[in-house]
Amino acid sequence: MEKLLTHWEVKKEDIKFALIYPNLYYLGMSNLGFQSIYYELNRRSDTYCDRLFLNDSAQLNEKSFIANFAHNSSVTHHSSLLSSFETQRDLKEFDILGFSISFENDYFNIPKILNLAKIPPKASLRAENYPLVIAGGISISYNPEPLADFVDAFVIGEAEINIHNLLSTYKVWTENHLPKQALLKELAQLDGIYVPSFYDIEYNSDGTVKYIRTKGQGGKKDEAPAKIKASVIENIDDIETSSKILTGNTEFANTYLIEIARGCGRQCRFCVADYARRPPRYRSLQNTIQLAKQAQGHTNRIGLLGAAVSDHPQIDEIAQNLVKLKFRLSCSSLRVETVRPPLLDALAESGQNTITIAPEVATERLQKVINKPVEISQLHYVFEEALKRNISNIKLYFMIGVPSETQTDIEAIVEMVSGLRSIMLPYAKKHKRMGKLACAISPFVPKPHTPFQWSQMEDAKEKLNFLKHHLNQLGSVQMSSTSARLANMEGVLARGDRRLGPVIYDVAINGLTWNKALRKHGIDGNFYTQRERMFNEVLPWSHIDLGVNEEYLQSEYAKSRKAILTSPCQIGVCKKCGACR
Ligand code: SF4
Numbered sequence: 001m002e003k004l005l006t007h008w009e010v011k012k013e014d015i016k017f018a019l020i021y022p023n024l025y026y027l028g029m030s031n032l033g034f035q036s037i038y039y040e041l042n043r044r045s046d047t048y049c050d051r052l053f054l055n056d057s058a059q060l061n062e063k064s065f066i067a068n069f070a071h072n073s074s075v076t077h078h079s080s081l082l083s084s085f086e087t088q089r090d091l092k093e094f095d096i097l098g099f100s101i102s103f104e105n106d107y108f109n110i111p112k113i114l115n116l117a118k119i120p121p122k123a124s125l126r127a128e129n130y131p132l133v134i135a136g137g138i139s140i141s142y143n144p145e146p147l148a149d150f151v152d153a154f155v156i157g158e159a160e161i162n163i164h165n166l167l168s169t170y171k172v173w174t175e176n177h178l179p180k181q182a183l184l185k186e187l188a189q190l191d192g193i194y195v196p197s198f199y200d201i202e203y204n205s206d207g208t209v210k211y212i213r214t215k216g217q218g219g220k221k222d223e224a225p226a227k228i229k230a231s232v233i234e235n236i237d238d239i240e241t242s243s244k245i246l247t248g249n250t251e252f253a254n255t256y257l258i259e260i261a262r263g264c265g266r267q268c269r270f271c272v273a274d275y276a277r278r279p280p281r282y283r284s285l286q287n288t289i290q291l292a293k294q295a296q297g298h299t300n301r302i303g304l305l306g307a308a309v310s311d312h313p314q315i316d317e318i319a320q321n322l323v324k325l326k327f328r329l330s331c332s333s334l335r336v337e338t339v340r341p342p343l344l345d346a347l348a349e350s351g352q353n354t355i356t357i358a359p360e361v362a363t364e365r366l367q368k369v370i371n372k373p374v375e376i377s378q379l380h381y382v383f384e385e386a387l388k389r390n391i392s393n394i395k396l397y398f399m400i401g402v403p404s405e406t407q408t409d410i411e412a413i414v415e416m417v418s419g420l421r422s423i424m425l426p427y428a429k430k431h432k433r434m435g436k437l438a439c440a441i442s443p444f445v446p447k448p449h450t451p452f453q454w455s456q457m458e459d460a461k462e463k464l465n466f467l468k469h470h471l472n473q474l475g476s477v478q479m480s481s482t483s484a485r486l487a488n489m490e491g492v493l494a495r496g497d498r499r500l501g502p503v504i505y506d507v508a509i510n511g512l513t514w515n516k517a518l519r520k521h522g523i524d525g526n527f528y529t530q531r532e533r534m535f536n537e538v539l540p541w542s543h544i545d546l547g548v549n550e551e552y553l554q555s556e557y558a559k560s561r562k563a564i565l566t567s568p569c570q571i572g573v574c575k576k577c578g579a580c581r
Pocket of ligand 1: 181265278279280294568569570571572574575576578579
């Protein structure tokens with residue numbers, strides 16, 4: 001059952017908007033960005049926004065892709081397949097279909113959903129009477145190109161503000177009864193909106209991109225800008241990124257989530273949460289507490305979200321205030337350098353028994369390569385302090401296949417985990433209960449707009465097997481991992497171009513396996529994953545401007561090769577990367 005924290009009247013249905021999460025209800029409703037856009041749309045007086053999710057059988061599965069939609073056991077008011085969650089409308093009845101996409105491996109579900117709704121998946125084949133199809137989300141912001149065949153307009157960057165500009169433009173267009181092309185022209189002029197059909201891509205004989213040009217180039221410059229600038233929200237106090245619906249069927253069951261930081265500023269060279277969300281911004285203490293008060297009477301659980309929650313300059317005050325208000329507190333991943341006793345006290349008082357830390361790698365040299373220094377003594381100190389407070393479980397995130405990684409670096413992961421396990425033992429003896437040490441291992445996937453965007457990706461299969469074998473030998477250690485095969489697919493889609501459109505189509509609509517579809521279209525997946533790019537190569541996302549200039553990314557890539565650290569962002573002082581003006 002869902003509990004709505006904010007109420008809006010379903011009244012003027014001038015614009016009917018279906019917000020689609022192309023995966024399970026559980027994942028969609030765990031995504032605060034999804035909830036935030038749902039709220040932004042419904043608080044408009046001229047728009048009604050409904051939701052749509054996949055059901056359990058529709059998870060990524062190349063072979064079957066059986067798609068029955070939107071039913072979920074917690075959903076009480078849902079009726080038929082492929083109809084919306086709240087009002088049970090067919091997707092064709094909506095004016096706008098908006099896909100919220102966070103992960104590359106969900107791309108296949110976009111044409112699949114459209115096809116099942118009897119809407120032509122290819123944008124070029126959709127007649128005037130079909131809904132406008134838009135898409136946004138973090139992976140769309142850094143490289144929308146693989147989905148260019150299916151989407152009319154992409155929302156690039158932070159959507160909470162430019163979605164309103166898009167809706168206002170849409171409304172004027174409907175009042176003027178103009179053709180769809182006129183709407184697309186207007187949308188293309190908006191900040192953070194990318195209309196892919198207005199761009200031509202030409203390729204060199206070696207398969208690299210020759211150029212990306214607007215169709216109007218050389219003629220009238222009325223169709224689209226040469227570069228699409230991502231929208232950035234200056235002050236996150238201006239937007240309510242907090243839960244609007246509580247449900248037990250999410251990762252953070254019945255927890256009221258608040259985004260207290262956007263971006264990060266630590267400058268980890270692999271991280272899109274940092275590079276695609278610059279500059280780093282923090283929600284104020286006052287605003288955080290104000291939002292938390294909206295949860296009173298509905299739940300006593302508060303979850304603080306951000307790329308590095310403990311980096312918030314007022315995290316201790318936030319934690320202490322929330323505990324005073326009788327909330328039980330939980331946090332996403334912590335940075336060991338900034339975890340202090342008041343935050344651990346608040347977590348312990350809230351009954352938390354797990355802390356999450358992402359060392360990513362385990363040797364000092366590799367920490368410098370990725371620019372994420374984590375002092376082992378600090379990691380031990382934080383864990384020990386947590387154990388003293390009866391927080392007996394730790395969850396660790398690691399990446400493997402990072403540029404220049406050697407077998408010694410992989411073995412060091414086992415040593416690091418083993419060291420933490422030794423710290424646990426005396427506490428386990430004392431309490432007669434061993435805590436859990438969970439290790440989540442992901443093959444490294446280089447992402448656009450980060451310094452590693454030029455880097456080769458490694459096939460991580462053997463290293464994964466090595467870790468599985470050795471970590472499982474340590475008692476009380478649970479290892480989970482993303483498979484090398486799925487990581488490889490993600491790697492192709494993350495840095496892919498428009499030529500992947502037909503591949504996605506064949507997997508989604510014709511049931512081909514990923515490898516068969518690649519072969520059918522003469523595409524070698526290794527071209528996208530296993531190849532080191534030259535700095536002068538035109539990258540498929542070169543026309544997308546996320547605020548960080550290319551020279552900065554190049555200098556960071558050069559520093560990674562020499563294992564040189566870069567210090568964290570100094571907001572108000574530094575103008576190095578171009579994101580702060
Ligand atoms: S300009 Fe400097 S402070 Fe601002 S985001 Fe870039 S590196 Fe960080």
